[in-house]
Amino acid sequence: MTLDVVLRNCRVADPFGTFECDIGVDGGKIVSVSRTIDSQADLVIDASGMVVIPGAIDGHVHFEMAYGSGISTADDFDSGSAAASCGGVTTFIDFVTPERGASLLDAFEERLRVASRKARVDFGFHVCVVEWGPRTMAELQRLVDERGVGSIKVFTAYSKRGLMLDDGSLLQGLGWASDKGVLTLCHCENEWIVLRETERLADAGNVDVSRYEESRPDVSEAEAVLRVGYLSSVTGAKTLVVHLSSKKGLETAATVRRMKARLHVETCPHYLLLSKVVYERPDGGLYVMAPPLRSKDDCEALWSGLSKGEIDVVGSDHAPYSSAHKLRSRDFREIPGGVQGTEVIVPLLFSEGVKKGRITLEQLVRLTSYNPARIYGLYPSKGRIAVGADADIVLINPDLRVRLGRDVLHSRLDFSIYEGLDVTGYPVLTLSRGEVVAQDGEPTSKPGRGKYLHRSSGHQDST
Numbered sequence: 239m240t241l242d243v244v245l246r247n248c249r250v251a252d253p254f255g256t257f258e259c260d261i262g263v264d265g266g267k268i269v270s271v272s273r274t275i276d277s278q279a280d281l282v283i284d285a286s287g288m289v290v291i292p293g294a295i296d297g298h299v300h301f302e303m304a305y306g307s308g309i310s311t312a313d314d315f316d317s318g319s320a321a322a323s324c325g326g327v328t329t330f331i332d333f334v335t336p337e338r339g340a341s342l343l344d345a346f347e348e349r350l351r352v353a354s355r356k357a358r359v360d361f362g363f364h365v366c367v368v369e370w371g372p373r374t375m376a377e378l379q380r381l382v383d384e385r386g387v388g389s390i391k392v393f394t395a396y397s398k399r400g401l402m403l404d405d406g407s408l409l410q411g412l413g414w415a416s417d418k419g420v421l422t423l424c425h426c427e428n429e430w431i432v433l434r435e436t437e438r439l440a441d442a443g444n445v446d447v448s449r450y451e452e453s454r455p456d457v458s459e460a461e462a463v464l465r466v467g468y469l470s471s472v473t474g475a476k477t478l479v480v481h482l483s484s485k486k487g488l489e490t491a492a493t494v495r496r497m498k499a500r501l502h503v504e505t506c507p508h509y510l511l512l513s514k515v516v517y518e519r520p521d522g523g524l525y526v527m528a529p530p531l532r533s534k535d536d537c538e539a540l541w542s543g544l545s546k547g548e549i550d551v552v553g554s555d556h557a558p559y560s561s562a563h564k565l566r567s568r569d570f571r572e573i574p575g576g577v578q579g580t581e582v583i584v585p586l587l588f589s590e591g592v593k594k595g596r597i598t599l600e601q602l603v604r605l606t607s608y609n610p611a612r613i614y615g616l617y618p619s620k621g622r623i624a625v626g627a628d629a630d631i632v633l634i635n636p637d638l639r640v641r642l643g644r645d646v647l648h649s650r651l652d653f654s655i656y657e658g659l660d661v662t663g664y665p666v667l668t669l670s671r672g673e674v675v676a677q678d679g680e681p682t683s684k685p686g687r688g689k690y691l692h693r694s695s696g697h698q699d700s701t
């Protein structure tokens with residue numbers, strides 16, 4: 239029997255340990271994981287010296303996202319998924335964000351049409367819920383049944399952009415999601431604290447970006463985490479706090495989890511690597527995102543949260559805007575929020591996490607693949623290197639030194655917030671369903687080969 243691909247001499251990192259094996263791939267699936275595979279193959283890859291992990295799942299990207307009139311994120315589904323694949327990401331989940339009053343179904347189909355033409359790796363969508371009522375419920379039900387949408391997203395902030403749900407609607411949404419077994423992602427910031435602090439700074443003439451962090455303080459995050467935690471415990475809903483930024487927020491999430499709330503937590507590479515001192519720089523605007531960067535102390539608390547299992551997933555919140563847009567004003571109220579990240583999740587967690595002893599290799603696999611697969615409803619076709627799973631496989635050269643920067647990364651962005659950062663260990667080969675989609679730092683796939691993934695809305699995260 240001739241297989242499509244055999245990977246020999248693999249040291250596979252699994253959520254539960256590492257082991258040596260060969261991996262056989264046929265028809266896009268892993269068909270064999272054993273000590274040695276004798277079969278012939280069309281493509282034989284020698285993985286000696288490499289660390290082999292299951293493809294990463296970035297559950298939080300914003301490709302081709304408009305921000306007000308005329309401004310859009312720098313990456314479309316093509317360049318964004320190309321960058322993702324070079325960083326070892328083989329699945330991404332983006333968002334459908336309908337205008338208030340608009341049809342969720344139409345918004346979904348339009349987004350699916352655009353992504354299907356361009357995506358180079360597999361993908362799904364979370365559906366943002368910006369209002370609640372009978373029509374929303376009926377449309378969501380159809381998206382769950384017909385399109386395999388396994389998750390919704392809600393906001394406790396951004397009233398002016400028409401995204402915020404009031405607490406009553408939030409509770410109704412969580413109740414519905416609980417009934418259906420649908421995951422609810424939540425952007426947790428207290429809108430009223432943010433508005434008050436922003437107004438206070440503006441009244442005193444302190445809207446320079448160097449003061450940005452004060453406008454969205456950690457307590458605003460912690461308050462919303464607590465509220466969402468209580469509301470999810472009332473309804474039994476499974477929730478995921480996205481882009482957690484602060485020690486206070488993390489402590490609050492831990493408190494809520496002790497009450498048996500089914501609350502999961504995501505953080506992002508920038509909250510682990512960067513602190514708010516960058517806002518004082520002349521180019522401080524480049525680092526604006528919401529919630530903002532915090533202190534070094536917060537970074538360390540988040541690393542500790544990763545190692546203790548208090549944080550379940552690392553997603554990128556990839557939403558980069560060009561330097562022209564980020565630096566057009568030093569008034570933080572004028573700067574579009576969002577930074578790059580999908581390509582650096584794995585390299586940064588490997589170099590800054592595993593190599594520096596802050597997390598184990600097994601934890602890296604949990605945070606980037608196994609946990610997201612289970613939480614987002616993609617397990618067991620994604621999330622592990624095991625027979626029957628999709629052949630989404632990444633080889634990391636653990637000794638390769640790379641200086642991050644615009645010339646190395648594949649975002650269309652004209653700068654990098656990680657410019658000049660040296661990392662050790664880097665993905666050198668990415669397989670998506672058995673196809674080589676990136677090799678030696680370059681994408682080798684065609685736009686449009688990525689498949690839309692129907693997700694289960696059952697409960698896969700009973701751990």
Ligand SMILES: [Zn+2]
Nearest residue numbers: 298300555557
């Ligand atoms: Zn986001």
